Amino acid sequence: MRDLVLNLSLALGLLVLLAAGLLLGETQLTAAQLAQAFAEPGSGPHEVLFAIRLPRTVAAAVVGAALGLSGAVLQGLLRNPLADPGVLGVAGGAGLGAALAISLGFAAMPGAVEAASLAAALAAGLLLTAVAARFREPETLILFGVALSAFAGALTSLVFNFSPSPVTLQEVFSWLLGSVENRDWDDIGRELIPMAVGAGLCAYAARGLVMLTLGEETAALSGLPMARLRTAAVAGASLLTGAAVAMAGIVGFVGLAAPHLVRAGAGADPGRVLVPSALAGAGLLVAADLAARLIPTDLELKLGVVTALFGGPLFALIAWRAARSWRG
Numbered sequence: 266m267r268d269l270v271l272n273l274s275l276a277l278g279l280l281v282l283l284a285a286g287l288l289l290g291e292t293q294l295t296a297a298q299l300a301q302a303f304a305e306p307g308s309g310p311h312e313v314l315f316a317i318r319l320p321r322t323v324a325a326a327v328v329g330a331a332l333g334l335s336g337a338v339l340q341g342l343l344r345n346p347l348a349d350p351g352v353l354g355v356a357g358g359a360g361l362g363a364a365l366a367i368s369l370g371f372a373a374m375p376g377a378v379e380a381a382s383l384a385a386a387l388a389a390g391l392l393l394t395a396v397a398a399r400f401r402e403p404e405t406l407i408l409f410g411v412a413l414s415a416f417a418g419a420l421t422s423l424v425f426n427f428s429p430s431p432v433t434l435q436e437v438f439s440w441l442l443g444s445v446e447n448r449d450w451d452d453i454g455r456e457l458i459p460m461a462v463g464a465g466l467c468a469y470a471a472r473g474l475v476m477l478t479l480g481e482e483t484a485a486l487s488g489l490p491m492a493r494l495r496t497a498a499v500a501g502a503s504l505l506t507g508a509a510v511a512m513a514g515i516v517g518f519v520g521l522a523a524p525h526l527v528r529a530g531a532g533a534d535p536g537r538v539l540v541p542s543a544l545a546g547a548g549l550l551v552a553a554d555l556a557a558r559l560i561p562t563d564l565e566l567k568l569g570v571v572t573a574l575f576g577g578p579l580f581a582l583i584a585w586r587a588a589r590s591w592r593g
Contacts, residue, residue, distance in 0.1 A: 267530070267532075268531065268537055268540075268541075271531060272541060272544065275527070275541055275544035275545055275548065276544055278548055279326065279547050282548050282551040282552055282555070283322055283323075283326060283551060285551075285555060286318060286319075286321070286322030286325070286551050286554065286555055287314055287319055287322055288318075289555060289558070290313070290318055290558055291558060291559075291565075292313060294310055294313065294314075298310040299314075302314045302315070316449075320448055320449050320450055320452075320453065321445050321446065321447075321448055321554065322551060322554065323453060324445040324448040324453050324512060324513065325445045325513075325547075325550045325551045325553070325554040326547040326548075326551050327453060327456070327509075327512070327547070328509045328513045328550055329519055329523075329546040329547040329548065329549055329550025329551065330543040330544070330546050330547040331460050331463070331464075331505040331508060331509040331543075331546070332350050332505070332506070332509050332516065332519040332520040332523070332546050332550070333519060333520060333523030333524070333542040333543045333544070333545055333546015333547065334463075334464060334467055334505055334539055334542055334543040334546065335350040335463075335467075335501075335502040335505040335506050335509070335520050336349045336350055336519070336520025336521055336522075336523055336524050336542060336546070337520075337523065337538045337539050337542035338467045338470065338474065338498050338501060338502045338535075338539065339352060339353070339498075339502050339520070340524050340535070341474035341477065341498075341535030341536075342406075342470075342477065342495065342498045342499070342502075343403040343406065344403060344477065344478075345403070345407070346525070347521070347580075348407075348521075349517075349518070349520040349521035350502065350505070350506040351414065351506075351517060351520070352407065352410050352411070352414075353389075353406070353407075353409075353414070353499070353502070353503070353506075354393070354409075354410045354411070354413030354415075354416075354417055355386050355389045355390055355393070355502075355506040355507055355510075356386075356414075356506055356510050356515055357389075357413070357414040357417035357418055357421070358385045358386050358388065358389030358413065358417045358507075359383065359385055359386035359389075359506070359507050359510035359515075360382070360417065360421055360441050360510060360514070360515050361385055361417045361420050361421045361424070362381040362382045362384055362385025362386065363379075363382040363385075363437075363440055363441070363510075363511070364421050364425075364441065365381060365385075366378045366380075366381035366382070367433060367436050367437045368424050368428055368429065368437060372436060375451075376452075376455060378440065379452065379455060379456070379511040379512065380455075380511075382507070382510055382511040383456070383459065383507050383508060385507075386503065386504075386506065386507020386510060387459075387503070387504070387507055389413060389417070389503065389507075390499070390500060390503025390504060390507060392409075392413065393406065393409065393410065393413070393503055394496055394499050394500045396409050396499075397496050397498075397499040398492060398495075398496045401491070401492070401495065406499070421441075424437065425438075439567070440514050441514055441515050441569075442514060442515070442567035442568075442570060443513050443514035443515050443568040443570075443572075444513065444514060444557075444567050444569075445512070445513050445554055445568060446565065448512065448513075452512055453512070455511075455512075456508040456511055456512045459505075459507065459508040460504070460505055460508045460509070462501075462504055463500075463501040463502070463503070463505035463508065464501065464505065464543075465501070466497045466498070466500050466501030466504065467497075467498065467501035467502065467505070467539060468539070469494070469501075470494045470495070470497040470498035470501060471535070471539060472489065472494065472536065473491055473494025473497075473498065474494075474535035475534055475536045476489055476491070477491075478535060506520075513568060514567075514568070514569060516550065516568055516569050516572050517569060517572055517573055517576060518573060518575070518577070518580060519546050519549050519550055519553075519572055519576070521576065521579070521580060522545075522549060522576055522579050523542045523543075523545040523546035524538055524545075525579075526545050526549075527542055549572075550568070550572070553568060553571045553572050553575070554568055556571050557570075557571045
């Protein structure tokens with residue numbers, strides 16, 4: 266009952282934010298224009314609401330849900346409250362793929378940058394999945410992920426260094442900052458398939474995450490296929506992260522924050538945190554996108570900048586609380 270109330274509350278809050286994302290924007294519509302948007306398909310207000318704002322808002326919700334779920338899975342798998350989708354290097358790999366595609370001139374081809382980003386994320390995910398299948402210690406996976414992230418970051422820096430023109434450099438930099446601006450239904454549809462597969466793998470791995478809270482030795486003696494469940498968790502989180510980065514660029518802190526926002530209500534069970542984390546992540550990113558739209562600036566703030574501005578202090582708070590618990 267407690268889980269149902271939490272999930273319904275989060276879903277209701279998400280619906281309110283989705284409605285705000287549809288109705289609010291840089292261009293304020295009057296009540297008459299809103300009525301025209303719903304009554305006259307093809308009208309200017311209808312295009313603003315349903316061809317521009319609605320896909321953008323849904324894209325933010327989908328990306329936020331993917332990052333929130335991925336963060337909850339990784340925190341349960343690694344038993345680390347500071348784990349987030351960027352910790353394993355998949356986000357860095359996806360960013361590298363997009364940077365290469367833009368620098369090589371593929372940005373003019375619809376979906377090419379997103380496809381390159383997802384392909385690079387899948388390659389990184391395959392490496393991580395192989396490591397997860399071979400080693401059961403979470404420290405090994407974290408260290409390998411940090412190394413992979415650093416290597417992807419170094420290669421992305423090389424792309425910046427050898428960028429053929431300042432315009433290309435600006436395109437790469439802008440994409441890496443993250444945004445769901447100008448996303449359409451085709452962009453969303455392309456990434457929903459890998460996201461659905463990733464979510465399914467995470468749901469399958471949930472019982473393994475629960476068992477890991479009792480320790481590696483107890484989990485090994487439980488009779489569950491822990492190696493398979495651990496591999497599914499890494500593969501699912503990698504797919505979710507890669508698809509999210511392919512759609513919106515690199516957006517930090519959502520995967521870190523969402524599980525912590527719901528854990529008090531969902532309890533310590535990692536399996537029960539998954540759905541609330543996805544809903545909270547969706548709500549967080551829709552709210553961040555609204556803030557990016559509505560904050561009065563000459564140029565619209567990038568989504569990654571907004572999440573970093575609010576997520577940075579939260580990360581520091583979580584680290585401080587974790588340090589106190591370790592000292593205690």
